[in-house]
Amino acid sequence: MPLENSTNQAHYIEYLGIKALKSKHPGVRKIKRQQQGHSAHGNKVWRSSFVLMDYLTTYPPEEHSKVLDIGCGWGLTGLFLAKQYSAHVTGLDIDESVAPFFALQSEVNQCEMTFEARSFESLTSQELSTYQTIIGTDICFWDEMTTPLFIMLGLAIEAGVERIIIADPGRPPFWDLVDRCAEAYGAEVVTRRIYEPWKTEKYMLVIEK
Numbered sequence: 001m002p003l004e005n006s007t008n009q010a011h012y013i014e015y016l017g018i019k020a021l022k023s024k025h026p027g028v029r030k031i032k033r034q035q036q037g038h039s040a041h042g043n044k045v046w047r048s049s050f051v052l053m054d055y056l057t058t059y060p061p062e063e064h065s066k067v068l069d070i071g072c073g074w075g076l077t078g079l080f081l082a083k084q085y086s087a088h089v090t091g092l093d094i095d096e097s098v099a100p101f102f103a104l105q106s107e108v109n110q111c112e113m114t115f116e117a118r119s120f121e122s123l124t125s126q127e128l129s130t131y132q133t134i135i136g137t138d139i140c141f142w143d144e145m146t147t148p149l150f151i152m153l154g155l156a157i158e159a160g161v162e163r164i165i166i167a168d169p170g171r172p173p174f175w176d177l178v179d180r181c182a183e184a185y186g187a188e189v190v191t192r193r194i195y196e197p198w199k200t201e202k203y204m205l206v207i208e209k
């Protein structure tokens with residue numbers, strides 16, 4: 001196996017049957033060297049993904065359902081759903097520089113999901129109508145993101161998406177999104193804590209139809 005695809009345990013965190021690549025993974029280091037100077041936000045797997053994975057073990061999607069992971073970064077949660085629940089997942093990220101990390105993480109986990117380099121703002125109602133579930137982790141970190149997310153989620157609900165779950169560490173723009181979605185779409189917030197691989201607590205905005 002080439003070094004880039006290392007399955008050396010020091011190079012990843014294994015969680016719920018999925019390997020999350022660490023920055024010292026040789027494949028990750030190689031991609032980062034190639035992308036030197038690029039300031040992507042998707043430069044690691046964010047902790048909210050682990051908490052959402054844990055939440056989804058309690059409330060899993062139906063087998064083979066279609067899931068959209070918005071702002072997927074390296075795609076950890078989507079890969080987990082593809083592997084453990086045979087979900088057909090599309091990961092979407094505005095930053096195409098996350099694509100090689102995403103591809104490497106898919107390869108190391110030997111599971112597949114589709115990746116599209118585009119913004120969630122570009123999703124049409126017709127496209128949204130093909131998904132049962134939308135997930136997102138740590139995707140509401142600037143004030144300017146709240147309104148486009150709120151609008152896109154409204155479009156998704158209208159298009160018939162059955163469940164939306166956005167996990168977040170609790171930044172102010174996320175709470176703004178929560179307030180607006182609670183009023184307009186009946187969203188709820190769930191607090192979820194995990195103890196492995198670290199003790200951490202995150203918040204889930206949940207909309208169910």
Ligand SMILES: C[S@@+](CC[C@H](N)C(=O)[O-])C[C@H]1O[C@@H](n2cnc3c(N)ncnc32)[C@H](O)[C@@H]1O
Nearest residue numbers: 042045046071072073093094095119120137138
């Ligand atoms: C903090 S990272 C989280 C990545 C991943 N969800 C995780 O938890 O590991 C935020 C991601 O959202 C993406 N993003 C930001 N704005 C976006 C937009 N308008 N449409 C799609 N993706 C976006 C960024 O490129 C980045 O990869």
